[in-house]
Amino acid sequence: MVPKERVDPSLALPRGRTVNVWVLIEAQNELLIRHEGVDDVTEFEVNGITVPGILNTKFQAVQRRQMLRTLYSFKDLHPEELDKLYSLAKKYNVSNAENLKDWKCYLTPGTPSKSKQQEEIMKGGYCTICPNCMIYGYVAGESGTYNVKSRVEGDAYFGLCPSKLCVTRRTFNAVDDVTKTTYMEGGTTGALFQLSLVEPGTLFVGKVALRDMSPAELLLVLHSIAKVDRIGGRVTHFGKVKVHVPAITFDYFEKGSGYEVAKALVGDKKVDLEEAINKVVEMAKGEVKITKRDLADELRNIEEGDLMETVKEAWRDAITFKASIEALIYGGKGR
Ligand SMILES: [Zn+2]
Numbered sequence: 001m002v003p004k005e006r007v008d009p010s011l012a013l014p015r016g017r018t019v020n021v022w023v024l025i026e027a028q029n030e031l032l033i034r035h036e037g038v039d040d041v042t043e044f045e046v047n048g049i050t051v052p053g054i055l056n057t058k059f060q061a062v063q064r065r066q067m068l069r070t071l072y073s074f075k076d077l078h079p080e081e082l083d084k085l086y087s088l089a090k091k092y093n094v095s096n097a098e099n100l101k102d103w104k105c106y107l108t109p110g111t112p113s114k115s116k117q118q119e120e121i122m123k124g125g126y127c128t129i130c131p132n133c134m135i136y137g138y139v140a141g142e143s144g145t146y147n148v149k150s151r152v153e154g155d156a157y158f159g160l161c162p163s164k165l166c167v168t169r170r171t172f173n174a175v176d177d178v179t180k181t182t183y184m185e186g187g188t189t190g191a192l193f194q195l196s197l198v199e200p201g202t203l204f205v206g207k208v209a210l211r212d213m214s215p216a217e218l219l220l221v222l223h224s225i226a227k228v229d230r231i232g233g234r235v236t237h238f239g240k241v242k243v244h245v246p247a248i249t250f251d252y253f254e255k256g257s258g259y260e261v262a263k264a265l266v267g268d269k270k271v272d273l274e275e276a277i278n279k280v281v282e283m284a285k286g287e288v289k290i291t292k293r294d295l296a297d298e299l300r301n302i303e304e305g306d307l308m309e310t311v312k313e314a315w316r317d318a319i320t321f322k323a324s325i326e327a328l329i330y331g332g333k334g335r
Pocket of ligand 1: 104105106126127128129130131132133134
């Protein structure tokens with residue numbers, strides 16, 4: 001791990017400390033998972049077998065929302081701490097310190113398309129100074145001078161079941177069976193429409209690599225990953241999931257991938273949770289390895305109040321990290 005207690009330009013440089021987080025996503029009801037603007041379910045091929053898949057961008061977007069929720073709770077519970085953080089940012093003379101006054105940071109609802117993402121950034125949805133921005137990164141608008149790269153890098157998530165056994169195509173009536181309205185996907189007006197859905201119980205395996213995290217950042221990201229409970233399209237009706245984290249490994253570089261685990265598991269039958277957990281525990285490698293089948297449960301069960309010290313530390317780390325980046329870029333010359 002990389003503590004971020006003091007402003008230090010070298011903090012802005014990658015140290016190569018990697019925490020590999022092994023993730024199993026379990027569908028708890030039907031999932032609507034597809035690429036932008038395409039009706040069919042996202043699919044990959046593993047061992048010559050077509051399986052459903054979840055793109056990392058989808059999983060990462062819900063992690064970010066989860067983290068923002070925690071940060072807003074902190075703001076509500078401890079508004080005085082935001083004032084202190086503002087003073088700290090002013091002391092370090094970091095850019096956009098004023099965004100800490102009445103702090104807001106947001107992603108637009110749904111998964112934005114590339115152009116919409118750009119638009120959102122231009123509108124300044126990201127505050128560019130909070131733990132969410134400094135961990136998951138942001139692209140500066142025209143006025144910005146540097147971008148921050150995400151220190152959370154994910155694989156795709158591979159379904160552990162052949163599509164022909166766990167993807168069903170269902171037809172909905174013009175009056176949507178689910179919403180009981182005449183709203184239709186893509187605004188079409190036909191009497192019937194179809195959706196491809198991933199069945200409950202389907203598991204997906206993937207891995208997230210966390211780079212150069214401070215202890216507080218690590219806990220905050222793990223908590224956000226464990227708290228993800230919805231994924232995919234039309235989440236008011238579909239998309240309930242449970243995240244399992246059977247193993248975490250610490251190393252100087254990224255080791256292993258979800259694809260390797262998927263290759264070891266995907267066959268002509270649906271893989272069950274027990275089998276998937278055991279395989280991840282067996283295959284996860286690193287200098288230090290923590291395996292615990294209920295780690296995600298423990299993370300989810302942390303009381304919000306008990307997390308606030310960690311959030312405070314992560315906020316300070318975010319500002320120190322930002323100051324360190326600016327010290328590296330601008331040196332003593334100021335902005
Ligand atoms: Zn932010």
